[in-house]
Amino acid sequence: xxxxxxxxxxxxxxxxxxxxxxxxxxxxxxxxxxxxxxxxxxxxxxxxxxxxxxxxxxxxxxxxxxxxxxxxxxxxxxxxxxxxxxxxxxxxxxxxxxxxxxxxxxxxxxxxxxxxxxxxxxxxxxxxxxxxxxxxxxxxxxxxxxxxxxxxxxxxxxxxxxxxxxxxxxxxxxxxxxxxxxxxxxxxxxxxxxxxxxxxxxxxxxxxxxxxxxxxxxxxxxxxxxxxxxxxxxxxxxxxxxxxxx
Numbered sequence: 001x002x003x004x005x006x007x008x009x010x011x012x013x014x015x016x017x018x019x020x021x022x023x024x025x026x027x028x029x030x031x032x033x034x035x036x037x038x039x040x041x042x043x044x045x046x047x048x049x050x051x052x053x054x055x056x057x058x059x060x061x062x063x064x065x066x067x068x069x070x071x072x073x074x075x076x077x078x079x080x081x082x083x084x085x086x087x088x089x090x091x092x093x094x095x096x097x098x099x100x101x102x103x104x105x106x107x108x109x110x111x112x113x114x115x116x117x118x119x120x121x122x123x124x125x126x127x128x129x130x131x132x133x134x135x136x137x138x139x140x141x142x143x144x145x146x147x148x149x150x151x152x153x154x155x156x157x158x159x160x161x162x163x164x165x166x167x168x169x170x171x172x173x174x175x176x177x178x179x180x181x182x183x184x185x186x187x188x189x190x191x192x193x194x195x196x197x198x199x200x201x202x203x204x205x206x207x208x209x210x211x212x213x214x215x216x217x218x219x220x221x222x223x224x225x226x227x228x229x230x231x232x233x234x235x236x237x238x239x240x241x242x243x244x245x246x
Contacts, residue, residue: 001054003045007104008059011141021055021148027081030108031063031074039077046081050088057148058085060096062133062161068192082157094157095144098196101220102137110168114175114183115225123184130168130191133161136220142208143201153200161198162205162212174221 002009002016004025012023027042049056060078069075085092101111110132117124143160147153168191172183198205205212224230 006106007100007102007137008140011102011137012144019054021057022049022052023057024049025059027059028074028077029106031061031069031072032108034073039073042077043081043084046084047088050085054091055148055154056085056089056092057144058082058092058094060094060157062096062098062159062196064096065159065196066192066194068190068194086155086157090155092155093147093153096157096159096196097140098133098135098161100137100140101134101224103224110171111221111225114172115179115230117185118172118175118179118181118183121181121184123186125188126168126172126185127191128169128187128189129193131165131193132168132171133165133196134171134217134220135160135162136223139208139210142210143204146204146208147201152204158200159196159198160201161196162210162216163198164212164216165193165195166217167193171217171221174218175225177218178221178226 001019001021002012002023002025004023004027006025006029009023009025012025015021015023024046026045028038030038033039058081060082061075063069064075064078066075082094085094099110101109104112106112107116111134113124116122139162140160147158169187172185176183
């Protein structure tokens with residue numbers, strides 16, 4: 001069973017008829033979200049699955065490792081949901097994900113935000129000290145599918161990241177190269193460059209031959225945003241965009 005209709009839910013659609021597992025991909029995806037109603041919506045969706053014998057897969061965030069965000073409603077909410085699942089559910093795996101990049105209409109993702117601002121010649125702020133981790137949705141699916149097939153990390157929380165930490169300012173530079181356009185952004189002396197321990201999935205990354213070398217981030221942005229490819233599926237005027245989750 002798959003709960004949700006966004007990027008991650010669509011990637012795991014092969015599980016929609018699998019009654020032994022619940023892929024819960026209908027969580028709050030906007031890290032800047034302040035709406036109490038949005039957080040309550042997700043919290044209210046989960047309890048019916050606690051009593052079922054099915055395995056619950058929940059997608060949390062690697063941003064829990066970023067101390068500069070610890071005070072935000074988004075991080076408080078993700079922490080609360082993680083603890084609730086650990087308390088109430090017998091069989092589960094919580095995957096803490098970085099920024100997932102793929103064919104998404106969600107305007108709130110960092111990469112879609114940069115794309116929209118740069119192509120629209122709009123000015124935006126960039127935190128000079130911030131770092132992020134990126135992951136192709138296709139790689140995320142491969143990693144998580146292997147974990148689920150082998151029943152690794154049952155009743156555990158696991159970080160799903162690569163060794164490709166990048167400064168946000170460098171990510172903007174990649175977009176400039178891919179889009180052949182200059183970004184209009186103001187540097188703000190804020191943010192942190194945090195680390196995420198992904199050592200527990202080293203063997204999985206090696207087995208899947210997922211190389212997060214120096215070219216990974218550039219190739220990822222080129223793949224989804226280069227040429228006219230992104231314009232084929234991304235449209236802020238699409239009414240579905242604001243409703244898409246995760």
